[in-house]
Amino acid sequence: MADSKREIARTYETTGAARLPDLTRVAGVASVVHRGAIALDAVHYDTEDLRLTAGSLALCQRTGGPDAGWHLTFTVAPDTRDDLRAPPSDTLPRSLARLLRSRVRDGALVPVVRLLGTRDVHHLNGADGTLLAEVSVDTVRAERPDGGGTTAAWTTIEAVLADDGDPALLDLVGRRLRRAGAHPSTAPSGLARALAATDPDRLPPNARAGGAPGPAAPADAGDHVLAYLRAQTEAIVALDPAVRRDLPDSVHRMRVATRRLRSALRTYRKILDRNVTDPVGDELKWLAAELGAGRDQEVLDARLRAALDDLPRTLALGPVRARLRIWSTARRRGSGARVLAALDGERYLALLDRLDALLAEPPLLPAASGAPGRALPRAVLKEYARLAARVDRARDLPPGHDRDLALHDVRKAAKRARYAAEAARPALGKPAERFAGRMKELQTLLGDHQDSVVARDALRDLAVRAHAAGETSFTWGLLHGREEATAAARERRLPEVWRRASRPKLRRAWEG
Template identity: 40%
Template sequence: MGIEIEDKFDVSPEYVVPDLSGLADVVGPKGYQLVALYFDTPDLRLAARGVTLRRRRGGSDAGWHLKLPKAKGVRQEITHPLTRSTKIVPAELAELVRAYTRGAELKVVAELETRRNVTVLRDGETGLVEIADDRVKGTVYGEDVRIVRWREVEAELLDGGDQALLAKVGKRLRKAGATPSEATSKLAKLLEPAPLPKAPTKPGTAGETVIDYLASQVAALLSQDPRVRRAEDDAVHQMRVASRRLRSALKAFKTVVTGTGSLQEELQWLGAVLGEARDLEVIRARFGRELAGLAPELVTGPIQVRLGTDLHKREEEAYERIKDALSGDRYYTLLNSLDALVAAPNLGKAAAKPAEERLSAIAAANWDRVTKAYDTAQAVEEPERREIAMHDVRKAAKRARYTAEALQPTLGKNMAKLAKLAEGIQEILGAHQDGVVAQETLAKEAESARQAGEDTFTYGLLIGIERNAAERAHDEFPGVWAKTVEAVRKVL
């Protein structure tokens, strides 16, 4: 797996790659003949989402390549060794695009034959930037075969280079007549997938703002699917956040997009599926940091195994359950429902109203939910029941935060401030809750250790650390709450 950082340029057939000496040592050009077969569903579901799946022979990186959508300027590429079959996609790669294909057949939709001349900028033996000058013949397969020819230049950052050098290369290429390409890939020049359907909404309306936000979160959820299947770092968390944001938005904007109750339930199910592994991941890392901070003589018994290896094993088992869920009909039905939500939602009367007028009121109403939840909690006399009620305050704060973040592009700085204030309430209540949960987990693990005849001294130390953290957050909360309420008054 790799991360691509590259710039693509369109050039004329007569274009001359400029002299790049002075930037670094220049090696090349060296010629290659490349042939790539591109796979997609008959209706081009991968291309529509910015996903590329190909089998390429020739050059220095022959094999199968899966390129995932670009995020923050880079594309993730997953590779697989070349197989004999030119018609069957390796099962490992087919699995990673199931959220996009949803059972549809993968077949060859295009072929690219490329005459490539490669120049490499080096520092001694270290590659810095690779410049590929490509003359391309593209063939599109379908009811009618179509052939297209063009020339392009790519400048790709290698492991030893930096973005400043890549920028200098791009400047010289442009000065020689190259123009930045609007196409994200060679395949994008060939194929013309139908645009993803999206509900027609009037500019400046609440409906437009909400549908745009929902579409962005559906895309975010889908982009994490292959990463979750590979158990990549933070992927489960990001996918869980996307599902939570979607569910929160459907609740908050129920007068704009109506009739989403069953979809909210399915998003809650997905969040719960993802939550088990994520919670284990977080608490295992938490205990690892705490143990690392103790003096060696205070760490007794096989506690590192119980709080490290054993929890990690449970985490891996939870990942398997996630993979099973992501391969089931219920999940694909949910994805289809999300696509339908963006393409043809049930829009309420509020959707046609001006965004600023209607959505500002919704943001204020969601903050009111936080204050009402707080007042309700404070009216509870019994401590344990009050703690449960304060958890509702945290959930309300999270929803207020997500709502404000969704509205920030439309309503501006005030929503950014409100989101930050709501996040502060969410975080301090979360710190208290996390400390309580950690104590409960440690108590259970300590009991298991005790029954196995192990020394439980260190469990007691960790429980003390967690109790102090929870109590500190509890004691600080009233002051944070008072300051937040005052700040929110100025924003709303």
């Protein structure tokens, strides 16, 4: 796997021969050490239609200097980036190529611009010699890889915070630089600036100085639904590299985007032709299942560990933690590999292509051209009616297995109603926001109930295994009883939460 480094940095533009001001006047900086100049030579790669640049990614191979090799940079947040590095090679290393798959797919990566120049490096040190930040003056020339076309040259100053440094230092450094005549760069990146100078017509709008112009306001119901679908599709594509890097919560977030997308396709069948969207929904269901291979076990493990932590030590009899660890490891084995296998498969790429095609040529029905204030509430209220029917059915059942299954169905219906309202919120405003909030409250309550059901099954299995190994099963039985009490408490709260979720005035606000 490539080495990864997170950097917090700010870039400033200057004119003429740039000179750094005296940065020892910055609070906390005791000395500025000149580290010399480094030659810059980097060839940047992208697809012909600049998909990486449009997604705020940059891929280059640098020649010479201490950081020679392949660099893949992700913009994490304003002023924050992840730089993944791999050794020099004639071809892009597989460890980096996999991280680009959701965007590049079957396309080819080609050189798009070459940056040459020098980097004059200075270290800002504290009183004890600790590195606080690195400030460099970069003199850059951009040219087309084929040597033809327009060239451009500029000078920038970049301040990069040291590992574990205080970001407030960059504020102080920036203040000194601005007083010396520099100003914050308006270009999203050095690559974007180079492309703007050498091939401006090719640059994606969101990579231009000042960013892309805001999208046109949705005019009809179809516009609103498509905007929601587009946002969820982009979330899947953007989260793909994070899942492959095993970043915290990335699998969960990608799974949620997948479910939201599928839910919207099902809810808004009066707006989008289901003959086209149903097969896409089936593939989204498959992807969500693959992403959930390890996530559900992860949630269960956390619940059982927390339950053990909550017990008095005198009630944790036998090797319960070791038993839980062995049991959990066996159940989770291979789940991560399963997720990666799905993302590396052709079925996943085909799904992404189908989503792109659906957004490019949406199968809109006549209702799509209707006013959003009429078409969208009808779809959301239809989900509400389905939810209400499931609530009535669950409440008519006696406590037990069948009622647990029915309450799980209620939870899924509440989630679908919530997603429907979230998709409609830009058009319907506060009523949709309030409704989604109440659906989330109901979903959370019944989610805890369902987690308790799953935990009880797991605790029974652990008790059986412990007994077979000659261990006491007392602790597992005790936790089982606690989970039964938790589920009962959630069921007692259900009528109150449902009353809030089903207030008629919410419905009247939309139907009126």
